[in-house]
Amino acid sequence: MTTLxxxxxxxxxxxxxxxxxxxxxxxxxxLAVFGMTSVAAAGNIGRQLVTESxxxxxxxxxxxxxxxxxxxxxxxNERIESALRDVVERYDIEYSSLLLEQEIVAxxxxxSEFVGMRSVDADYGxxxxxxxxxxxxxxxxxxxxxxxxxxxxxxxxxxxxxxxxNDPPTVQVGDESPVTATVIGVLAGDDYGYPMVYALSQSAxxxxxxxxxxxxxxxxxxxxxPAEQVEEIxxxxxxxxxxxxxxxxxxxxxxxxxxxxQALDTVLDYGVRGVGYFALLLGGIGVLNVGLVVVRQRxxxxxxxxxxxxxxxxxxxxILLESVCATALAGALAIGCAxxxxxxxxxEQILGVPIEDLPPFPLxxxxxxxxxxxxxxxxxxxxxxxxxxxxxxxxxxxx
Amino acid sequence: xxxxxxAGIGRTVRLADGSRLEILTDINLEIERGEHIAVVGRSGxxxxxxxNVIGMLDxxxxxxxxxxxxxxxxxSNRARSRLRGATFGFVFQQFNLLPRRSATENVAAPLLYAxxxxxxxxRAAAREMLDRVGLGHRLDYLPExxxxxxxxxxxxxxxxxxxxxxxxxxxxxxxLDVDTGSLVMDMLQDVVAQSATTLVTITHDLSVxxxxxxxxxxxxxVLSPLTAAELPSVxxxxxxx
Numbered sequence: 210m211t212t213l214x215x216x217x218x219x220x221x222x223x224x225x226x227x228x229x230x231x232x233x234x235x236x237x238x239x240l241a242v243f244g245m246t247s248v249a250a251a252g253n254i255g256r257q258l259v260t261e262s263x264x265x266x267x268x269x270x271x272x273x274x275x276x277x278x279x280x281x282x283x284x285x286n287e288r289i290e291s292a293l294r295d296v297v298e299r300y301d302i303e304y305s306s307l308l309l310e311q312e313i314v315a316x317x318x319x320x321s322e323f324v325g326m327r328s329v330d331a332d333y334g335x336x337x338x339x340x341x342x343x344x345x346x347x348x349x350x351x352x353x354x355x356x357x358x359x360x361x362x363x364x365x366x367x368x369x370x371x372x373x374x375n376d377p378p379t380v381q382v383g384d385e386s387p388v389t390a391t392v393i394g395v396l397a398g399d400d401y402g403y404p405m406v407y408a409l410s411q412s413a414x415x416x417x418x419x420x421x422x423x424x425x426x427x428x429x430x431x432x433x434x435p436a437e438q439v440e441e442i443x444x445x446x447x448x449x450x451x452x453x454x455x456x457x458x459x460x461x462x463x464x465x466x467x468x469x470x471q472a473l474d475t476v477l478d479y480g481v482r483g484v485g486y487f488a489l490l491l492g493g494i495g496v497l498n499v500g501l502v503v504v505r506q507r508x509x510x511x512x513x514x515x516x517x518x519x520x521x522x523x524x525x526x527x528i529l530l531e532s533v534c535a536t537a538l539a540g541a542l543a544i545g546c547a548x549x550x551x552x553x554x555x556x557e558q559i560l561g562v563p564i565e566d567l568p569p570f571p572l573x574x575x576x577x578x579x580x581x582x583x584x585x586x587x588x589x590x591x592x593x594x595x596x597x598x599x600x601x602x603x604x605x606x607x608x
Numbered sequence: 609x610x611x612x613x614x615a616g617i618g619r620t621v622r623l624a625d626g627s628r629l630e631i632l633t634d635i636n637l638e639i640e641r642g643e644h645i646a647v648v649g650r651s652g653x654x655x656x657x658x659x660n661v662i663g664m665l666d667x668x669x670x671x672x673x674x675x676x677x678x679x680x681x682x683x684s685n686r687a688r689s690r691l692r693g694a695t696f697g698f699v700f701q702q703f704n705l706l707p708r709r710s711a712t713e714n715v716a717a718p719l720l721y722a723x724x725x726x727x728x729x730x731r732a733a734a735r736e737m738l739d740r741v742g743l744g745h746r747l748d749y750l751p752e753x754x755x756x757x758x759x760x761x762x763x764x765x766x767x768x769x770x771x772x773x774x775x776x777x778x779x780x781x782x783x784l785d786v787d788t789g790s791l792v793m794d795m796l797q798d799v800v801a802q803s804a805t806t807l808v809t810i811t812h813d814l815s816v817x818x819x820x821x822x823x824x825x826x827x828x829x830v831l832s833p834l835t836a837a838e839l840p841s842v843x844x845x846x847x848x849x
Contacts, residue, residue, distance in 0.1 A: 212757045215720040226708045513704045516665060518693015518716040520686045602665050603657075606700060 216523065220530040224538075227503065234499035235539040237492025238585060242578040248575035250551040252481055256474065257568045258560065263466030264338045265398070267496035271436040272336060274464040275446050276429035284427050290410075292453045293430035296446050296565070304433035307410045311426050313418060314379040314404065317368040324404040325366060326382075328413040328428075336433045338565055343372045344394030347409050356507050357412045358384075362392040365404035372587070388416045431464070439463050440558035467548040476516030486581065491534075493585035500532055500593035504600075512605025525594045532590025535581055540582025544575045611806060612639040612662060612774065612783040613677055617678030618670030619657055619829075624636060629655045635671065641773070644800070644807040646820035649829070653828045657777055657812040662697045662808060663776045664688045676773075680728040693721045697805075699796070701779035703759040705751040710737055712747045715766045722770055737765040757788035764796055774801075781816055793819060814840055 224231050264270075275296060288559050290507060297305045309328040316320055330583070334346035343362070351358040358381070361369075369378050374393050381387045390408070408418055410428075434442055443461040448461075450459040503510075510525060548570050558566055613825075617635040620628050621674050627779055631654045639645055649655045660666035661673065664680060674682045683691065696832070712734045719730035725735070735747055741761040751759055760780060769773055779798060781789030800807045809820060817823045822836035 211724055211727045222709070242750070253663040297842050329753070371748065509704065510706055513700075514721075515644070515689070516692070516696075516698045518689055518691075520689040522686065523689075523721070603660055606665070606698075606704060 215528055215531075216526055217534070219329060219470050219527050220534050223527070223531045224535050226582060230503060231535050234496045235426040235492075235535055237298055238489065238582055239492075239539040239543045240534050241485060241488035241492045241541045242582045243547050244488055245482070245581070246544050246571075246574045246578040247544045247547035247551055248481045248485065249578075250547060250553075253568045253571050253574075254551070254556060254564070256544050257566060258556070258564055260466065261338055261565055262424045265340075266337070268336050268431055268465045269338065271434055271439045271463055273432045273434060273439060273446075273461055273462045274429055275432060275450070276427060276608045277450055277454045277459045279457055279521060282456055285360075286428055290428045292450055293428065295453070296449060297430065297432070299449065300432075300445070301431045302334055304332045306336055306431050307428050307603055308332040308333070308431055309410060309413070309426055309428040313406070314383055314384045314387070315365070315368075316387065316402070318370070319368065322404075324406055326413075326418065328408050328409060328410040328418070330410055331429070332433070333407075335429060340397040340565060341394045342397040344374055344377070344392070347407075348393055350410055351447075352411045354391070354412070357388060357390040358392045358417065359394045359418045360396060360407040361392050362396050362400035362403075362405035363398075364400050364402050365406055366392070366395045368398045368404060382415075383418055386417060388418070390416075390418075435550055439503065458546050468489055482577075484580075489581055489585050494537060496532060496586065496589040500589060501596065504528065505538055508600045508605045511565075512602045515602045516606065518535040521598045525598050528584040528594035528597045529587060529590040532593070533586040534585025536589070537579065542578045543582070544578055547578075548575070609640070609677075610638045610639045612637070613674040614638075614662070614671065615673075616671035617661060617668045617673060619654070619666065620669045625821070631829050632661070634669070634831075635831045637824070637831060639806060639808065642804040643822070644797070644809070644820045645822045645824065646809045646811060646817035647824045647826050648814060648817045648834065649826035650812055651836075652813060653826045655812075655826050658778050658826060658831070659778050659808065659810050662774075663698060665799075693718065693770065695773050697770065697772035697775045699760070699767045699775065699777040699780045700764050701782035702804055703751070703756075703763045703783070705759055705762055707752075708750060709741060710748045710750055711754065711762045711765075712752070714762055715769050718766060718770050726770070733769055734765070737769045740799065740829045741765045755788075756784050757792055759785060760788075760792050761795060764792070764799060768799055768803070768805070771803060772805060772807065776799055777807065777809045778811065779811055781811070781813060789813075789816070798832060814838075 256520070271299045275293060277292065279285065286309070293307065306329045311326045311328070312323045313326040315324045329371045331349050339346060341360070346360060347358060356379075359382070366372055369380055369392065372378060372392065378548060382390050387512070396405075412418075415420050432442070443463070446461040447459055450461070451455070515526065551570055557565070615638040616633050617632055619632040620630050623629055635658065636808065647655055647658060649732060661668050665751065675691070680688065706717060710719070712731060715734035715737050716730040718723060719726050719733060735744070738744055738747055742762055743758060743761055746754060746758060751762070757763050760783075764780075775796075777796065781792055784792060785832065796807070797819060807820070809816060811817055817834070818839050824831050825838070
């Protein structure tokens, strides 16, 4: 223990005395570790952004889309919906939502126009990570309202004027028998100028928000289930629907982005890490170069230390530890800077996309960066340490 | 009892052209504990090599070296290094202070190779040692800011901080003027006398050599006792001092 403390004290003393050359030699290591860890962290955040964005459109992993098409007969949406709801009940699915996409007429103050309408269940908001800019998403209690509740997109709201939660705006929707609906929330995010409206499916049925007759849609059911159960439940659901809906083409397919995200992970893992290690290697060569030059300059000092009783092993360890301590310190500093940078960047302002769950700084990347810097220090320190051990003590002291 | 015993010690080196150069030839020397001996000789006579052999920085190519009754050729490199640190203190002609370290750090440096309490208490021990050599007011000075005499006093403090049994001084006054050299030698002798340390001084200065209990001449690698006639008188030495 005492020997280790003495070796560390000696190595630290060397670093302190030669701080300028140490700092200069470590710039490369610092930048490499900083780059590695901050890009890994930024990559995690980018991945989260992409994932959240994808989950808004296709659902969280694993979302299975279940549906049926009538073959050679008129579609019977009520029968299909009933069969789909039976599936949810039979397999005790915790999160599920019916989805029926239609177009419906909305009577805005300026004019009437077709808008996109999605009839969904309350779980849809959770399953698709929908973020609201104003107001709120549906709850089951909204099914019992005396007027249908709507959640609308930004351009829909713009056509209605501003949103006041204390005095929610109303809008008349429907073509043949229009009803007055209350807007309870406005979705965040750009709808690219295409007004959208969400309604609860039960509410849509009750108020006959059936949409345009030209737009023949059939309902589908989205199931949010554990990824490992996808195969088993999908097969069972297909089998059940084929039995209950003869004359229909049925499907139950995974629909979310989860599997595609693995490709992004691979790019982040191998691409970023590979570039980082290459940069670190270049930094290590810089440390090695400076180490070699400095050992030549320190031959006399090494000789004097041998006269103090320093063994070959001690000289080797000290020179090696100088390099390791210095690169470890540079790595730690780089990680600190990367954490400060990554956690304080205003991503939403920069990227213009909301991020719901900002991922924590990746501890694994930080540890990996630190260990890599330390290992590079050890590699870069070995050759100077061998040179120091091989130095001829007699000559070193004499001249 | 003999503490350092050299019998038939030789040291030969192979030169670049393949020939062999004999630096030390059949050296026979016995040194008692607490004794002060001096070896004089011209440049290139092998004085420093002899000192390095005694201090186990160099290994003889012939002969037998016993330290405190133990044959040193049986020691491993590691054991030799450890024994060197624990037994010998070195004072060099060019001081060889560690650059950019304060006087305290320089004196504390050998204690990093000691063990236990000596490591933890190295700074306090260094300050005490510097105080003993009259440099208590220069504790934080870097070598560059010290005079030659002060640097050599720091070097002496450093060589004594581990309480060595033997102090090996290689031309300790070689880089100093006469007056400063004399003061440094006075101090060196005081310090070793207080701790009954054996002192081996290598010098080309006969007036320094006369301070020793016994004097030897090294000429072309051959060691022989100096006769009284070859030494300057005590009076003359005092006049020089």
